[in-house]
Structure formats: C-alpha cells, structure tokens
Amino acid sequence: MVPPKVAASPTPGPLQRGGRNRIAEALYAWCQKHYEVGHVFGQDELLSAGIIPNQDLSILLSSVTHLVDQSLFRLHDRIGGTIGWELVDQEKAKNYAGLTRDERIVLFIVDAAGTSGIWTKIIKFRSSLHGRVLDRVYKSLEAKGLIKPMKHVKNPGRKMYILAGLEPSEEASGGAWFSEGRLDIGLVDTISKVVEHYVSTQSWQVVEPEDEEDEPPLPGQKRKASVAGLDSPGDERVKAVKDNEGQHKAKGPKHAPQKSYRPFDAGWRSYPTLRDITNHIMKINVTPTILPQNAIKQLLEVMVYDDRLFKMHRSPNDDEIPDDPVSNIVTMYRSFKTPNDLLERHQLEKRKVSSHESVRKAALRQQELEDIGRGGTSEVPCMMCPVFEICGDGGPVNAVTCKYFDQWYVKLAEADKEAGVGQYNPKGKEKNQHKDRQETNQVVNGNSGPRVDVDLEPS
Template sequence: MPPKVAASPTPGFLPRGGRNRIAEALYEWCRKNHDVGHVFGQEELLSAGIIPNRDLSILLSSVTHLVDNSLFRLHDRAGGTIGWELVDQEKAKNYAGLTRDEGIVLLIIDAAGTSGIWTKTIKFRSSLHGRVLDRVYKSLEAKGLIKPMKHVKNPGRKMYILAGLEPSEEASGGAWFSEGRLDIGLVDTISKVVEHYVSTQSWQVIEPEDEEDEPLSPGQKRKAPSAGFESRGDERAKAVKNNEGQHKAKGPKQAPQKSYRPFDAGWISYPTLRDITSHILSINVTPTILPQNAIHQLLEVMVYDDRLFKMHRSPNDDEIPDDPIANTVTMYRSFKTPNDLLEQHHLEKRKANSHESVRRAAYRQQELEDIGQGGASEVPCMHCPVFDICGDGGPVNVVTCKYFDQWYVQLRRADDEASAGQPSSKEKEKNKYKDGQENGPTVNGNPGPKVDVDLELS
C-alpha cells in the first residue's frame, strides 16, 4: 500500500512551473521563523533541516523555484555572496501572470516603497525602451498594481508607486498638501480656528463691575457714563436728539462687547500643543485627521507671522517636555483679543464685498492699520474719506480741502497751548543776561557785591 502523501504546508498556493514540495516546506519554515524582508544565506537555509542531506543542488533548485514565483528575492550580501529575501505570499501573487518586462518594472517600483520612483530612474534600471515602458505602465495600472503620484519637491516629474501604498510625508508634503499642492484653504481655516482658541485662553474677560474699578493708565481719560455724569436714576432720557433736533428711534438692544485684559505675570495656563491639538480634533472642523506634528508645523508658521508667540514653563507630572534638555513645555499666547479677531473677520468680509465702494473703504482701513498711528499717519490725508479722488484739477484738491485747514488750525492751536506759560528763547536769553548783571562780576570764581546804579536821562 503506497504511503500517504503529506498535505502541502501552503494549501491553495499554485506556484508557477508546477509544485515543489521541498521549496514549499522551505518557504513555510522561513515564514514561521523569520519576518518578511529577512535575507537568508546559504548556510542558514541548509541548517533548517529541510534540504535532504544538505544537498546543494536540491537547495539551488528550491530557491530558484521560490525566486521564479516571487516568494524569494535575490540580494547581494556583504563579502560578495548572494542572499534571498523573504517576500510575503500575498504580495507575491501580484507577480503572477506578468510578463518579464512587467515583472521587472513592478519589482523596481516595489523596491522604492512609499517614496515612489521617477520614470527616468525606472528606465535607467530596467534598460527597457521608452515605448515598451509606456505599454508596461498602462498594463500595470489597468491591473491595479501601480498608480501615478506627485512629489511636492519635484512636481514636474512623472512618478509611480504601488497601488496599495500611500506616499510618505516627505513625498506628499504631509497633512497640509493635497495631490502634491498646498491646501491653502485648509491652512487658512485651521489657522483661524487655532488663533481664536488661543486668543480666548490668552485674555481674561473683564466683568462690567470689574471694569469700573480698573485703574486708569497714564494719560487715559475717564469715560463719561452713557447717561452723563449728572444723571439722576429714573430721570434719564429715553430718547436722544440728533443734530436736527429730532428723536432717534431706539433700535434692537445689542449685547455689550466684552472687554479683555491680560493675565497676571507668571500665568501658566496658556494652551500647549497638546491642548490645541485636542481642541482641533474635538470640534471636527475638518474630516481630515490632523496629527500633532502637523499642528506643530502650523504653530511655527503662525509664530513666524507674528500671530502667536511662545512662552515656556516647567512640565507637570504627566507631561512630556517639548525641550528635553531645558526640561520645558512650550505655551502659546495670542497678540490679539477675541474682539480684535472679530473686527478683523468683519474687515475681511468687507474686502470681499460685491460693492466697490465698500471694498475700497475696507482696503483703505487695512492700509491705515498697517501704517499705525504717529508721524505721517496723523496728516488728515491719511484718513480722508475722498482720498482716492483728490488731485490737481479734481473735485477735491489741496486748495479746496477743508479737512487740511481744520487740521492745521487745530495743530497751531495745540502748539500755542503747549507753549503757553513758557518763556520764549529770546526771553530766556534776556533773563539770563539780567541775572548775570544782578549777581555782579565774578572774581576768582566768586561773584562780586551787588551794586545798584541810578542813571539820570537828559
């Protein structure tokens, strides 16, 4: 009675060129004892106890069978010897039914991994003609084995990657890139959300009763109450007269705008990278999952753009320091209050308004904010509402400008008031000469006696 034939260690696998049970047993031993990608040497395969009598001819036929079926991949080892790399069985099925040229190209693209590979590099390594490569690319794409990709550093190059892989962060640009291009809309949206969140955590809200007790800064004037300093409770006027003496109708009552002040020195509860990342993930502002390193990149850009600035503190018990050497955690603070950000948002909306006059006024306001106060910005031309139509021969010019005359008169009056009560330069010289005469001449550093002289005028 013939002996029973043992079942194949890899049932369901039909290798190219028929069955080779020794090769299949050798592959199964390699798969169980080592990870995919391990490179075996000749002696290591012989020590597995699979090759009968450690016969080198049987070993050669077995590894050749595995290489032909893409289960092994030839590798050069140190010292000039040859090794065999273990390939995953599911991955090896991709090479089944391919032509020789298709197998070579797929092997080159597979070796590039998540970095992808340039078509010019494929042509150099495969030594195939350009027309042959074009047919191979179309065939492999139709079989769903490869796909084209774009590299952010080389957007003009045509590159390929395995269909089941995603490009590396270096190649794709990370979470802020889409199809090789920077997603400006995503960056703008997330940066606004981050700045608003950091702003709410960077400024302390002043309650109305606390606002009245706030000490005035030097040079700050006290604001008059809405009903005047001499209001008498229930006798407040219910209507306000305008310049024509008519009463204005009361509109809907608006919520009072919040006031903010900075936290005291030494405040350690400013948001950190972990806090900001948790906030972004909790509000689901985008379906794209942004990792913490992507948020860190955005924060660095916002710090460079002067929208945020860094502060440092010692880590808590459950925190990992951002700087292990200095043992510090980085916090972020916003330059602008939430009210400032809201006004900036309204300004951006006016800049995109459909009416040209509204857009021009918004851009003019943006220019004035960029210039700031002081110096030339105090000239009325910088705040003139008809600045764009002012010019020689126009309806508004420097001759007929009433704003400039008013500003000059106010400036002259302010100079006169500032110099009131102070002697002029001529008076100072006269007083100095008079004081010298009253004190008398100086001899050896000591002033002489005071002498009064009466003169008679003829």
C-alpha cells in the same frame, strides 16, 4: 499478454518548472516561521534548516529558483560578491502572478522604492527597457491595479509611480497640509483661524460688568467718559429725553454689549499647549482631514513666525510630558489679540471682498491706515524733514509755508476721494456738490490737486 509497465514512484526532489516543489515549500515555511519578511538569507543559513536532503547544493539551487519564480524569494547581491535571497510576503507575491518578464521587472523596481515612490527616469535606467516598452508596461500595471502615479512636493514636474496599496510618505506628499502635491491654502487658512480664536479665548480673562469700571485701560485703549458727566456741572448735565408718559424714548434695538477682557496675572500657567490645541481641533471636527499633532505643531510655528501667536515656557506638571526632555519645559501659546479684535479683523476681511465698491474701498482704506499705525506718524513730513532744525513759527520755514505738508495733504485727499470716505462720502456729495464746483485747483510741485485749506491754531 504483455503486462502493463509500472511507472516509477516520483523522487522527493523538485518537479518541472511551474509545478509544485515540496522541498521548496517546506523551505519557505521554515523561513517564515523563524525570520521576518525582508530578511536576506545566505546559502549556509538555508542549508542549516535541515530541509535540503544530504545538504545537496543542486537541490538547494532548484528549490530557491522555484521560490524566485514564484516571487516568494527575491535575489540580492551581498557584500563580498555572494548571492542572497530576500524573504517576500506571500500576499505580496500574488501580485507578480501572471505577469510578463518586463512587468515583473518594473513592478519589482517600484516595490523596492516603498512609500517614497520612484521617478520614471530611474525606472528606465534600472530596467534597461525601451521607452515604448515601458509605456505599455505602465498602462498594463495601472490597469491591473498594481501601481499608481504620484506627485512629489519637491519635484512636482516629475512623473513618478508608487505601489497602488501604499500612501506616499510625508516627505513626498508634504504631510497633512498638502493635497495632490499642492499646498491646501484653504485648509491652512481655516485651521489657523480656529487655532487663533481658541488661543485668544484662553489668553484673556473676561471682565464682569460690575468690575469693568475699576479696571485700568489697556495700552492704547481710550478711557470711557463718565456717566454722570464730569465736564458739565450741576443742572447742566445731559438729561434723558422722555416722552409724554414719562418713559424713555426708544433708541433702536438693543444689542448685547461686547465682552471686555483683561490679561491674566503674571505667572499664569494655563495658556493652551500643543496637546490642548490638537484636542480642541479633533473635538470640534472642523475638517474631515485627520491632522496629527506634528502637523499642528508645524502650523503653530508658522503662526508664531507671523506674529499671530507668542510662545511661553513653563515647567511641566506632575502628570505632564515635557515638550523638550533636555530642558524639561512645556511650551504654551498666547495671543495678544482679544476675541473682539479677531472679530473686527474678520469683519474687515469680509468687507474687503464685498460686492459693493464703496464698502470695499472703505475697507481697503481702513486696512491701509491700520498698516501705517496709530496716528500715521511714520508718514508725517516732520519725521523726515531735511530742515527740521530751522522750522518754527515766524521762521524762514514754518508749517504754513511748508511744501512738504502740501504734498502730504494732497496724497491723503486723493486716497480719501478714491475710497469715498471723509468729505468725499457719497452721502454728502449732493450737499457739497455746489461748493466743490466753486473750488479751484492749485498746482503743487507741478501736480494738479484739489485745494486744501488748513486752519492752524496757535498752541
């Protein structure tokens, strides 16, 4: 009987393609232990590990080829024309398992782009694959959850891809104020209102009722009339109306009086800083979106540019980090509008979008007058009259015969009529309806308009 043949023991060298290679596994373990992921090795570095038997280049070549096939190494061109091998993380290498050659090429290109993403036109150029082949590869990699499309804020029309496990960089996505490549206007408007209100409450000091009478009026604020009535001496002062039982008559429900504010003294150092504002937004949880401090800083710069906030600087405290280490200063923010001013503006914005046409027109007219400024002096004809020097009472040009005044009054009357305010108030239309029919239209500079009677009293 012929004895069976005894198979020779396997050599420690590499086995067939796709099987285990113990030398390659030992070489990869040594690289992981001594170097970080992403390091590019040269031939001499790998031979110095002492793992390749007898420094045999053929065994080294078969080992690194096995690691490249397993996506644990990645080929690189080094300076001088030599070849290098980049160390790849083992978990990331699993993404390449079971992929076709074309899919591996595209995934490698997208992976190399990192968080910046990559344009499909660049992928086509680097892979040298046909467009139809690329379309199939994109669908396959998306179905396997390896890549995903993305939008770049600077190039919204380009079709781009990024690894499925990565988030686009701030430069690509636009930061916290952008959503899917578009500026989130609602988020910016909401946070800016919260910031302005918070800064306003920290920029003004509340005046107590007992101290309010002693406070001088703010610039542009009218002084309140005296309670005692200085213009009516003695017994002619207005007395409170009482009912039969001697009690004061009710004049409707009482509302809480608005708070009065005054500015802080010069040199005030407690205006809110960037850190204070960021902590306030995080504390109130106004939005589920996480807003980092640099995003809040961007918003503050825009609000300063729009004249909604004002910058102030001071030296840092003992435990405070300066915003600018070179000049050693801390930036504070202040609002010139009081909380009452912000509340009035908010109510005006709500009236401007009211469903009632009369309320909406009145609000738009109020906004127009506020844009003109106090008194509307910028639109008064005298401010730009070409014959201002010879204008005067009894002269060839005066306020009574001035044609520029006629044009101005007609424009104001037309604006009030359109807004339904003033003498064109809907509540007073029925009373003045008969009187309006009797008024005749006069022609001013060829344009027909309502008659406007102006009573000029001598100064």
